[in-house]
Amino acid sequence: MSMNLPRRPTYVLGAGFSKAINEAMPITHELGAALAERLFEEVVFDRQPGETFEMWLTLQVTPMPFLHSYENARRAADAARVIDEIAHVVDEQVHTASEKPAPLWLRQLIAIWHAERAVVLTFNYDTLIEQAVNATVPTTTSAEGHVTYVMGDHVVFPAPPAPQAHYSGDSGAGHTIDSFQLMKMHGSLTWYWASGDPTGSTLIRVREKHVLGASEPLATEADFSGITTLDRYLIPPITTKDGYYGSYLSNALWRMARSHISSAQSLTLIGYSLPQEDRVASQLIAQVPEDAPVAVVDRDPGQLDPPRSIIGNLANLGVSVSTATSGEEAVATFASDKVQAAIAAFPQSPAFDELEDLAVDVVVAISKGWGIRDSKELFVLAQNPETRDFEAHGIPSRFQHSKGSSYRESVLNDQQNEHLRVEDFVTASRLHELVTDRSPFTFHNPHTRETLVAIGASRLRVESLDVLEVKWAPYS
Numbered sequence: 001m002s003m004n005l006p007r008r009p010t011y012v013l014g015a016g017f018s019k020a021i022n023e024a025m026p027i028t029h030e031l032g033a034a035l036a037e038r039l040f041e042e043v044v045f046d047r048q049p050g051e052t053f054e055m056w057l058t059l060q061v062t063p064m065p066f067l068h069s070y071e072n073a074r075r076a077a078d079a080a081r082v083i084d085e086i087a088h089v090v091d092e093q094v095h096t097a098s099e100k101p102a103p104l105w106l107r108q109l110i111a112i113w114h115a116e117r118a119v120v121l122t123f124n125y126d127t128l129i130e131q132a133v134n135a136t137v138p139t140t141t142s143a144e145g146h147v148t149y150v151m152g153d154h155v156v157f158p159a160p161p162a163p164q165a166h167y168s169g170d171s172g173a174g175h176t177i178d179s180f181q182l183m184k185m186h187g188s189l190t191w192y193w194a195s196g197d198p199t200g201s202t203l204i205r206v207r208e209k210h211v212l213g214a215s216e217p218l219a220t221e222a223d224f225s226g227i228t229t230l231d232r233y234l235i236p237p238i239t240t241k242d243g244y245y246g247s248y249l250s251n252a253l254w255r256m257a258r259s260h261i262s263s264a265q266s267l268t269l270i271g272y273s274l275p276q277e278d279r280v281a282s283q284l285i286a287q288v289p290e291d292a293p294v295a296v297v298d299r300d301p302g303q304l305d306p307p308r309s310i311i312g313n314l315a316n317l318g319v320s321v322s323t324a325t326s327g328e329e330a331v332a333t334f335a336s337d338k339v340q341a342a343i344a345a346f347p348q349s350p351a352f353d354e355l356e357d358l359a360v361d362v363v364v365a366i367s368k369g370w371g372i373r374d375s376k377e378l379f380v381l382a383q384n385p386e387t388r389d390f391e392a393h394g395i396p397s398r399f400q401h402s403k404g405s406s407y408r409e410s411v412l413n414d415q416q417n418e419h420l421r422v423e424d425f426v427t428a429s430r431l432h433e434l435v436t437d438r439s440p441f442t443f444h445n446p447h448t449r450e451t452l453v454a455i456g457a458s459r460l461r462v463e464s465l466d467v468l469e470v471k472w473a474p475y476s
Contacts, residue, residue, distance in 0.1 A: 005259050005260060005263050006263070007263050007264065007265040008116070008117060008118060008119050008260065008263075008264065008265055009116045009118045009119070009264070009265050009266050009268070010118065010119045010120075010121070010260055010261060010264040010265070010266065010267050010268070011113070011118060011119070011120045011121065011267075011268045011269075011270060012121045012122075012123075012267070012268070012269045012270070012272050012285065013120065013121065013122040013123065013124060013270050013271060013272060014122075014123055014124070014269070014270070014271045014272025014273055014274075015027040015028070015123075015124060015271060015272075015273075016270070016271020016272065016273070016298055016299065016331075017122070017124065017270045017271035017272070017331065018124050018126050018128055018271070019271065020105075020271060020330075020331040020332070021097055021102075021103065021106060021128050022093055022094075022096060022097035022128075024093055024096060025090075025093045025097070025126070026089065026090075026093070028052070028053060028054055028237050029052065029053055031053065031086065031089060031237070032045075032047075032052070032053025032054075032056070032057075033053075034089050035053075035082055035085055035086065035089065038085060038089070039081065039082065039085055042078075042081060043078045043081055043082060044078070053237070054237045054238060054239055054277065055239065057079060057082060057083075057236060057237065057238050058238040058239045058240055060075050060076070060078055060079035060082070061075075061076060061079045061236075061238060061243075062240070063076075079236075080195070082236075083234065083236045084231065084232070086125075086234060086236065087125070087189060087232040087234060090125050090126055090189060091189060093126070094126045094127060094128060094131075094189065097126075097128055097212070098128075098131060098210055098211075098212055098213070098214075099213075099215075100212075100213060101135070101212065101213030102131075102132040102135050102136065102212040102213055103332070104332075104335075104474060104476060105331060105332035105334075105335035105336065106132050106212075106335070107132065107135075107136050107473075107474050108335045108336070108338070108339050108473050108474060109335045109338070110129070110132055110133055110136050110138065110180075111136070111138070111339075111455065111471075111472065111473035111474065112335070112338045112339065112342060112455065112473060113179075113180035114138040114150070114179045114180055114471075115342070115455055115456045115471040115473075116180065117177075117178070117179065117180060117181075118180045118181070119180070119181050119183070119260045119264075120180055120181065120182045120183065121183045121185055121257055121260075121261075122182065122183070122184055122185065123185050123186050123272065123281070124184075124186075125184075125186060125187060125188055125189050125232075125234050126189060127152070127188065127189055127190055127208050127210070128212065129152065129182060130151075130152025130153060130155070130156060130182070130190075130208040131152060131208065131210045131211060131212040132152070132212045133150060133151065133152035133155060134151055134152045134208065134209075134210065134211040134212070134218065135211045135212040135213055135214065137149055137150070137367040138150040138179055139365040139366070139367055139377070140176065140178040140179060140365075141365050141378070141460060141469055143460070143461060143462075144462060144463075145378065145460065145462035145463075147365045147367075147377035147378060148176075149367050150176055150178075150179045151208075152208045153207045153208050154175050154176045154179070155175070155176065155179050155180055155181060155182045156175070156182045156183075156184060156188070157175040157181060157182075157183075158183070158249060158252045158253055158256060159175075159184070159188075159191070159205055159249075160191050160192075160193075160203035160204050160205040160233070160249060161203075161204060161205070162204070162205045162206065162207055163204070163206075163224070163225045163227070183253055183256065183257055183260075184253075185235075185253055185254070185257065185281075186234065186235040187232070187233045187234040187235050188205070188233070188234075189232065189234075190205050190206050190207070190208055191203065191204075191205045191232065191233040191234075192204055192205065192206070192227050192228065192230035192231065192232060192233060193230060193231060193233045193247075194230060194231070195230075195231040197247070198246055198247075199246070199247060199248060200246075200247025200248045200249050200250065201248075202230070203233060203247065203248075203249055204225075204227050204230075205227075206223070206227050206228065235250075239277045239278070241278075241280065245280075254280075254284070257284060258284060258287055261284055261285065261287045261288055262287040262288070262289065263289070264288055264289065264292045265292060266292050266293050266294075266295070267285070267288045267292055267293075267294045267295070268294075268295040268296075268297060268334075269285075269294075269295070269296050269297065269298070269310065269314075270297040270298070270331060270334070271297065271298055271331065272298075272310075273298070273310055273313075274310050274313045274314060275313075276308065276313060276316075282313070282317055283317075285314075285317065285319065286317040286318060286319060288319060293322040293323070294314065294319055294320065294321050294322055295321070295322055295323045295324065295325070295334075296310050296311060296314070296321050296323075296324045296325070297324075297325045297330050297331055297334045298310055298324075298325075298326065298330055299326065299327065299328060299330055300326060301321075301324040301325075301326050311324065325337070336476075339453065339455060339473050339475070342455035342456060342473070343435075343438065343440045343453060343454070343455060344438045346435050346438075346441070346454055346455065346456065346457070347432065347435045347436055347438060349456060349457045351457040351458050351459045351468060352428060352432055352457070352468070354459040355428055355459055355466060355468060356466055357466060358427065358428045358429035358432065359427050359428070359429060360427060360428050360465075360466045360467050360468060361380050361406055361407045361408055361425070361426075361427065361428075361467045361468070362380070362381050362426045362427065362428055362431050362467070362468050362469075362470060363378050363379060363380055363381070363395070363407060363460070363467050363468070363469050363470070364378075364379050364381065364392055364443075364452075364469065364470045364472060365377055365378055365379075365469065366379055366392060366445060366446065366447065366452075366472075368447050376394025376395060376396065376397070378394075378395045378407075379392035379393055379394050379395060379446060380392070380393055380395055380407045380408055380411055380425065380426075381393075381425070381426040381431075381443055381470075382408070382411070382420055382424045382425045382426060383424045383425075383426065384424075385419060385420070385421065385424055386419070389443070389444060390426065390441070390442065390443035390444070391443060391444050391446070392443055392444065392445070392446045393411045393420075393446070394411075394446065395407050395410055395411065396410055406465075407465075407467065408422065408425045411425075428468040431454075431468070431470075435454070440453045440454070440475065441453065441454040441470075442454075442475055443472075450474055451474070451475045451476075452472040452473065452474060452475060453472060453473055453474075453475035454470045454471070454472055455471055455472060455473045456470070456471035457469065457470050457471060458471070
């Protein structure tokens, strides 16, 4: 029986997504070549002509009835060594990618997923999305007006349990339902276990402390519990993964994924080739409702013919593709298109109709970044009377929960804002007028001066005060 879940935009990510972040991130056949080079003195890669790395590794882990037990044991040991090295190869590429800031398109996608409360399924082991979340620092705002930072670790679930929080900035909360959900279908570089555990009772994770584009992690890489001495929990690229689907976590992931796919509002495949050999994933994707639009984002999504293209593989499953984005910059183009669609839909946001009075303040929540706490996390918007640009002005914490007092009053009383006038502030009615023709509403990040654009809104009632909170994305 599937879970009764609300219909949410759903995304499926493959190796092509990570490759868009770091071109050197290996896909399956590239991974096989890299492993053969690294382990040539330890493992005999006796691949036959036409045999893929996936096929070869599958045969290594499969006991052959005509071989002696010691021969099968040797083959299994070689496979275990190869699987262990996979983690080190991906580790190195993640480290390389981490040295550069998150590209604009990735930050935009995270903002869209956050606003949509999307479901994101990934077959990648890397932690680039988690690190990008740590760099972007999305926020959630409670009904009481409290702003909470979202960490990459918070959006990944179901996931193994983690040890107790032991560094600044980590709330200790396991996960959040107020942002997007990232489901790591084949495991993660930060997940560990006692290899071969049939139930997965030993599964545990370390918290992702790295930030994309930052030279230092959020905290010291101290492993007090010895977690990292265990084996990585990674489902390897083999055609028969049955032996890896027995753990409680794998069952929870795939059953929840089925519930999300079967109730998806829309389905988008990004950089995922949908290989016919992975029958389990194919059957999962075939659960998508007939009325859900399906999009493919890939360098080469192909056509219905040949049938082994992505679009052809979907057709074989009875799934019709609504739109396809192709080319070298397919993922970046898709992210830009999503932002433009959100801008166009902004005037129809239900939040405008939910307000009792359109004369209320418009606020945004913007974090200053990890490790730099600031008393101002909510901001009210106003137009600079000289430059005509819209700017965010911090609301002192003592005013954030004032009953019946407009937030703009606290900003007007600030000596630094003496040039502002009451008519410069953005009310909900003024905002709606500004975007009626689907024009983008942009304003500046007060910390970085980066241009941000409104992509959504929600009604926020802080005690007796009604305000409109704007959701935003970075804008080129």
